[in-house]
Amino acid sequence: MSSNVTIGEEALNKRAEERFVRKTARISAKYLRSVREMNNVPEAMAPFWNVLEDVYVNNKKIFEESALKTVGTYCVMVPEELVYAAGGKPVRICSGNHVALQLGEEILPKDACPLVKAAAGSIMPNSMAYLGDCRYSVIPVTCDCKRKLVDKLREFHSVHSMRIPSASQDDGSIEEYVTELYKLKDYLEENLGEKITYKKLYDAIGETYATALETERFFRLKSRFPSVIHGIHSIMLFNAYTYMRPEEWRGHLSVLNDELEKRIDSGVSAARKNTPRIMLTGSPMIFPNVKIPYIIESSGGVVVADETCIGERGYSDVPVINDCSMDGLMHALAVKAIRPCTCPVFVDTDKRLYRIKKLIERNQVDGVIYHVLRGCLVYDYEYQRIEDMLESMGVKVLRVETDYSEEDVEQLKIRLEAFLEVIKFSK
Numbered sequence: 001m002s003s004n005v006t007i008g009e010e011a012l013n014k015r016a017e018e019r020f021v022r023k024t025a026r027i028s029a030k031y032l033r034s035v036r037e038m039n040n041v042p043e044a045m046a047p048f049w050n051v052l053e054d055v056y057v058n059n060k061k062i063f064e065e066s067a068l069k070t071v072g073t074y075c076v077m078v079p080e081e082l083v084y085a086a087g088g089k090p091v092r093i094c095s096g097n098h099v100a101l102q103l104g105e106e107i108l109p110k111d112a113c114p115l116v117k118a119a120a121g122s123i124m125p126n127s128m129a130y131l132g133d134c135r136y137s138v139i140p141v142t143c144d145c146k147r148k149l150v151d152k153l154r155e156f157h158s159v160h161s162m163r164i165p166s167a168s169q170d171d172g173s174i175e176e177y178v179t180e181l182y183k184l185k186d187y188l189e190e191n192l193g194e195k196i197t198y199k200k201l202y203d204a205i206g207e208t209y210a211t212a213l214e215t216e217r218f219f220r221l222k223s224r225f226p227s228v229i230h231g232i233h234s235i236m237l238f239n240a241y242t243y244m245r246p247e248e249w250r251g252h253l254s255v256l257n258d259e260l261e262k263r264i265d266s267g268v269s270a271a272r273k274n275t276p277r278i279m280l281t282g283s284p285m286i287f288p289n290v291k292i293p294y295i296i297e298s299s300g301g302v303v304v305a306d307e308t309c310i311g312e313r314g315y316s317d318v319p320v321i322n323d324c325s326m327d328g329l330m331h332a333l334a335v336k337a338i339r340p341c342t343c344p345v346f347v348d349t350d351k352r353l354y355r356i357k358k359l360i361e362r363n364q365v366d367g368v369i370y371h372v373l374r375g376c377l378v379y380d381y382e383y384q385r386i387e388d389m390l391e392s393m394g395v396k397v398l399r400v401e402t403d404y405s406e407e408d409v410e411q412l413k414i415r416l417e418a419f420l421e422v423i424k425f426s427k
């Protein structure tokens with residue numbers, strides 16, 4: 001009797017997993033098709049779409065030929081260099097998957113933010129091939145949602161949690177984080193079975209450094225007027241980063257940058273001169289939850305900048321080594337992870353205000369969309385100060401609260417179109 005029940009349950013789980021993969025593929029394919037059909041898409045975007053397609057539509061195991069062990073990470077503040085130096089491959093598990101969110105709701109409270117519900121839901125069915133061999137996760141405890149996620153995910157695989165200092169600017173915070181990095185080093189060495197030597201870590205930092213330089217070249221090209229690339233394409237290529245090795249991603253980005261330079265020389269652009277230039281900020285937008293940038297760009301705007309951790313925030317800073325010892329490398333990683341990070345989980349808001357101001361100036365931004373994932377209090381807390389600053393600068397702002405569902409797309413479209421019209425009118 002009991003073995004029949006087990007077989008029945010297994011069949012049910014199998015069917016649920018297949019449904020999960022099918023639905024994920026359908027939503028992801030829809031967005032990939034739409035963004036590929038936009039005007040003036042650079043040819044060099046193909047490798048980035050392909051990897052997202054392999055992961056989300058074809059459900060392929062992306063690191064098949066490699067001996068690397070996948071380590072799930074849940075924040076840009078987890079230094080990927082340590083994972084690489086331990087012979088692992090960091091894969092960001094923060095999820096934008098609506099189907100996973102529905103699964104996550106079965107084990108997490110309804111009011112938890114969509115990102116953590118979807119992250120839990122992605123791990124649960126064990127059916128996405130790219131997560132198939134992910135037996136370890138590293139979760140920095142940045143907010144209450146992530147704090148409780150640690151415990152939940154421990155039911156599924158090994159989880160290492162990290163304490164994040166509450167302030168980002170004082171020296172004490174850096175020392176606090178260096179201590180956390182040593183604990184992470186021990187965890188990775190113990191579980192991945194490889195010693196993190198000075199040389200391995202130094203080489204991994206060198207990779208990040210080279211990637212940040214190529215990324216900075218991309219940001220310079222992207223900030224051109226009129227825009228040479230759609231913002232949603234930029235968001236997609238940063239989403240693709242987590243499923244590639246850094247040198248591979250950097251190589252594709254370099255080809256894209258060359259193509260963008262040629263476009264500038266021959267006067268090809270992705271948007272007209274009078275197109276409203278929009279900046280996105282707020283809670284992370286992770287593929288396939290790209291509905292906001294897609295609506296903006298299919299409604300007559302262009303996203304020229306973003307202050308989000310799946311976009312520009314996570315990729316432009318470089319680790320600076322002042323002391324050639326293991327401790328010097330750990331300090332370089334801690335400073336890079338904490339000092340420039342403008343995430344509102346830190347008590348200080350001034351740094352984020354300054355960064356937003358600089359991005360607006362650099363990218364000639366006309367309006368800001370402030371994205372709040374329902375249940376994400378930390379971003380909502382900072383809204384008022386940012387709105388006040390933008391008003392004083394004469395920059396229009398619209399706060400948009402949503403989750404991953406597609407049900408509010410029409411309503412969002414109406415609001416975003418009206419916002420773009422106001423900007424066009426005042427330009």
Ligand code: SF4
Pocket residue numbers: 074075076077094142283284309343344345
């Ligand atoms: S929003 Fe903040 S806490 Fe969340 S992943 Fe991004 S940097 Fe980390």
Ligand code: SF4
Pocket residue numbers: 113114115116142143144145146283284373375376377378379
């Ligand atoms: S910072 Fe916001 S989006 Fe990120 S896990 Fe916490 S509540 Fe969710």
